[in-house]
Amino acid sequence: MHYAIIAAGEGSRLREEGIDTPKPLVRLCGVTLLERLIGMFRSQPDCESVSIIINPSSGKYLDSTGASGKAPWEDADNVIFGTTQGSMHSLAALRSCLAGSREFCLTTVDTVFRPEEFDRYLECFRNDSDADGYMAVTTYIDDEKPLYISTDRDGMITGFFDTARPDTIYVSGGVYTLPTTALDILDECMKAGLTRMRDFQRALAASGMRLKAYPFSRIIDIDHADDIPKATLLAHPSDNQPSSQYGGH
Template sequence: MKFAIIAAGEGSRLAQEGIESPKPLVKVQEEYLIDRLIRIFVENDAEEIVVICNDRTTLVSRHLMDMEEDGLHGRPVPLRFEVKSTPSSMHSFFELSRYLQGGPFVLTTVDTIFKEDEFKTYIASFRQAVSEGFDGLMGVTDYIDDEKPLYVGTSGMDITGFYDDNTAACRYISGGIYGLTATAIETLQACMERGESRMRNFQRALIRDGRKLKAFAFSKIMDVDHAVDIVKAESFLREGV
């Protein structure tokens, strides 16, 4: 299975709050955000890990070049990366999609924080969902600490819709962990042709296109958008240790 990481944002809110490192190189529990994801993906039998970072932060591309050559802590990494600035996460996804054809893949943004044991169960569940004919298994959570959450409508754990507000009394919000089959790339291409630019519009388009999506509930999924989120993420990852 392939894994993909969107790491093309500039982390402007972190910078405004005094965090000098580019977001992929922000540390949580003494580990760079991008290294943490890559390590977890390797531990879940990644066939290839594709990453996009922007062309304005050379520290990140240099870090990835070093990893490509030397591995992660001496462990080889099946890494491929693109250096390109994009106007949105969906545009970044589109840039990566050429490498994601032909089989299932898992996509996330570089600042996504989750428990490693839950992610391992998620990967096993994704493989099972694909074998049952589903087009995707989306990571969701009932923990809401997001400025603009995307609510996920469900029937059982089958996904029925994505909403900007919670008028439908949804239990879950999107966690930004997307397990998808290659059919999703057709939907992505159509979104780009229509000039859409947000990942939530892509998710809604998956439903419009009749893709069968299932939800997988994580206890918490967090994003690191603000300096205080680093503290929250470290506290969350210490829970149960």
């Protein structure tokens, strides 16, 4: 399986709140978000490659601070420096890195979840012959604009919605494991001028792809400064690190 990380955003809200560190370099208990994800991906027995699209600001930040040693992204197989219109366009930029395998797993650099839940999620996907793809979901809503998900009694996804409905008990967690045939649907979305990842998800469902919702206890997106201590407790519940170690201010 190919693994991919989207880290092309600006992180403007963190910067406005006093966090000067680019989001991929924000640390949870001494480990950058980027290193954390790369490590989780590398630990998977089926990992063929790890690819990243990252905002050039991360490199500029390390240069400006005089940081020595290896940059976190140097542990990836493929690195693209660039910015895009949105996550779906970032996925399109990574397309060539993901082709050639049966499946790929994708997430954004600011998505924080428990490693053991991620391991179980992938194990269930590997052993599930009924689903084409798995999407992480949670009942814990911590996103400013959550994508609500409806499912049938077997956990298969039946729809994606911008607003809550009586049949939407889950929201998207931002972790996607998909067959590479999904990249053909991505091409169609790009041709149609769509830009948002949720539009891509809707197109996948509309295509008839069998997508299963896999519940995580909690998933936190780091969008604001106060998300960092919450994410630290989620990732390392036994640790109690001071906020000054989460990244630069």
